[in-house]
Amino acid sequence: MMHRTIRSGYVSAIRGARVVANKTGVLDRLEAGPHRRSRWLRSLFAIYDFDDLARLDLPWWTFDAIDTVERFLAGRPQARVFEWGSGASTLWLSRRAGEVISVEHDPEWSDMVARKLAGCAHVALRHVPAQAAGEVASRKAGFAGQYFDDYVRAIRDVPGALDLIVIDGRAREVCLREAADRLAPGGMILLDDFRRKRYQVAAEASGLKIARHEGLAVCLPLPDSTAVLTRRRALA
Template sequence: MFWGKFSEEQSTDNKLKSHAEAIEMPKGEMYLASCLNILRNLYGYVFSVEKGVAVDISGGYLPLYTYPTIEYLTQFDYRDKRIFEFGAGASTFFWMERAGQVVSVENNQDWYSKLKMQVKSNVNLIFAQNQHFPAAISSQEGLFDVIVVDGFGYRYDSAVQALNKLAPGGVIVLDNADWHPNTAALLKSAGLLQVDMSGFKPCESHTSTTSIFFRRDFDFKTLEQRQPVYAKGAKWIHSAEWDKTML
């Protein structure tokens, strides 16, 4: 197999073996190069690493969840939804552009002060430390459709509080769930449906797991008529003959 820019005529009679712009490689390595091209140029992974913040290829802010989680969550319409975050950051900007209301609690004073000057009017940014951090959600009126447990510390305690404020049909997002198995078990034991989404994240060089815990009546409206939408780098194919009854 060869990788490079060349014509069909140049690819005959083993001429590519001496072609200056052609690289000979095993098929597996060529497929890997194609996968890396998707990660680099469609997901914007390298751009995100160099920028030092979770962003997509166009510079739009992303939450620091796994890419499969981000792609799944971006399918839905949050314009009439309330979001609560334990831990603010790039994810706050992500939700700010999508949701009707965002409430984020942060326990780092410098980070809180920096974000406070940048958020829009649909964001309520709260500063709370120590035991007041996980309890911050309890002081909020009403329930939340999406609750994100992703703060610095207090993951388990935040999850306990989140269960009391989750709306019917809502979801709890637990980032780094593989590092917090007790917290994941707590949410699952509360009757929520656990879906683990493992993979790469923006800015990080290892895989991780972000888990989404669904109420059994979850039914958020999607932005597109079809679900799932095509993923980045996917083949745009509809197997129409197999996608209907053949009996």
């Protein structure tokens, strides 16, 4: 409860500061800035603002991870992407990949993202709600009694290998187990919020190679961590 109160207070303060920054031209100057720190400072004013993040063309990851994935997709213009947890990242991916399949559990959020994606024939957004009973529970506060079996297994409905798999929604540890065997040769998995110990444990157990991208993160005032996982090369 204390954490939510602090977060709510911070977001309210940023929203107030944004009004002033907009009137004084600070937002425009930050957007025009050529450096990462300018983009990061501008993103702070977009926290929990889907429309603003979409306009800024930023997914809510660390900047190092964004750069890594952008370079990867630039080399695979027809990349197939699967994503658990839709949002600004879905729009960002839609501008860089050949096919995007995104799964979202929240109906209102799913509808909002779908409106932004109108006309994007290469993007499929699936709403897969939580269930009242099952085996896969979310460990996130506020999700007690909700199960995500269908949500996690939605990737099984997608045939073929995937170039990029983004895990940024519910039940991420179980999603990672589903994702590990679905990568195309040279493909990668992005696992966000990697400072959480349970995600680190799941990544270690996967046997995949882990590259941690830490530092400045979109919308966040403090450093964060996003991991990129790849298959280990077989020994000759």
